[in-house]
Amino acid sequence: MKCSKCGAQNEDNEMFCNSCGAELYTGENVKEEKKPEKKSGMAFGIGKGKNKKPKKASDDKKTEGNAAEKKTEGKASDKKLSAEDRNKKAALRIKLIAGAVAVVAVVIVIVIVAGSIGSTKGSKIADKVPLGRNIDYCIKETGEDFASASQYKDMKSVANFDYICESDKSVNISGIIVPQWAVLVTEDSSRILDTVEYYDFSSLKNGWKGEHSNIRFTKETVSYGMDAKTVNKTIGFTPYYTKKTSDNKSLNCYRYYIVDNDTGTERVFNYYVEFNDVNGTVVNAYDTEINYVNYVLGIK
Numbered sequence: 001m002k003c004s005k006c007g008a009q010n011e012d013n014e015m016f017c018n019s020c021g022a023e024l025y026t027g028e029n030v031k032e033e034k035k036p037e038k039k040s041g042m043a044f045g046i047g048k049g050k051n052k053k054p055k056k057a058s059d060d061k062k063t064e065g066n067a068a069e070k071k072t073e074g075k076a077s078d079k080k081l082s083a084e085d086r087n088k089k090a091a092l093r094i095k096l097i098a099g100a101v102a103v104v105a106v107v108i109v110i111v112i113v114a115g116s117i118g119s120t121k122g123s124k125i126a127d128k129v130p131l132g133r134n135i136d137y138c139i140k141e142t143g144e145d146f147a148s149a150s151q152y153k154d155m156k157s158v159a160n161f162d163y164i165c166e167s168d169k170s171v172n173i174s175g176i177i178v179p180q181w182a183v184l185v186t187e188d189s190s191r192i193l194d195t196v197e198y199y200d201f202s203s204l205k206n207g208w209k210g211e212h213s214n215i216r217f218t219k220e221t222v223s224y225g226m227d228a229k230t231v232n233k234t235i236g237f238t239p240y241y242t243k244k245t246s247d248n249k250s251l252n253c254y255r256y257y258i259v260d261n262d263t264g265t266e267r268v269f270n271y272y273v274e275f276n277d278v279n280g281t282v283v284n285a286y287d288t289e290i291n292y293v294n295y296v297l298g299i300k
Contacts, residue, residue, distance in 0.1 A: 122181030126198035210255030248277040
């Protein structure tokens with residue numbers, strides 16, 4: 001042991017220097033003589049890692065390869081899952097579109113039905129009018145009000161009537177405002193109802209000329225003995241006007257137009273079909289042409 005004061009060499013077990021007598025075991029000496037501590041068992045593989053061998057470079061590469069393989073498998077799985085998700089989304093989108101189409105279809109049907117209900121209501125009222133009875137009995141039988149005047153001033157120019165029941169909704173026909181439908185009744189000198197007329201003005205909402213037809217209807221278009229339902233199916237649309245009288249006769253009028261193949265001019269017709277009101281079958285058919293050119297361009 002070297003003396004820190006005089007530098008003399010001493011034995012390891014000496015406490016004082018043989019040369020100068022200085023104390024040899026100072027803090028410095030103790031620090032220098034302190035033996036290194038043993039490392040913890042964790043560092044030397046004690047316990048679970050006791051027999052663990054040091055990693056090799058090949059092991060690291062193998063581990064990296066496995067990790068890359070797992071990562072690739074994960075990506076493939078993700079891609080597969082994404083494809084499944086896309087298919088699910090596509091199926092859901094188709095269902096939503098189908099649902100939307102169904103809703104639109106329902107709305108269209110409702111609109112069509114709602115539009116037809118108004119016209120049907122008027123025709124049902126006309127069917128209930130008890131010809132041969134007075135107006136009070138008619139109001140009681142139909143459950144509807146009949147007034148002596150229309151709410152629409154132009155109805156005076158359409159027809160003569162004693163009482164009218166009309167729709168509370170209007171329709172514009174080529175600039176003329178009239179109710180969607182109207183039931184008109186007349187009475188004889190004894191104040192007994194002898195005629196009932198029904199106008200379906202909503203059928204002319206696309207124009208006063210009525211429905212377009214590729215052919216002109218003739219007496220042979222319908223057959224003797226046909227019922228009204230078959231006549232409507234044969235013609236292709238419902239009548240614009242109907243009339244019933246107390247002598248058990250009824251009349252349907254179909255408003256339509258054709259385009260003349262030679263001149264290209266439109267020709268407008270009222271096609272009339274007469275029925276025997278007892279059994280409701282056809283007894284006659286004829287038409288009248290509305291002078292369209294004179295109506296539009298004439299001054300009379």
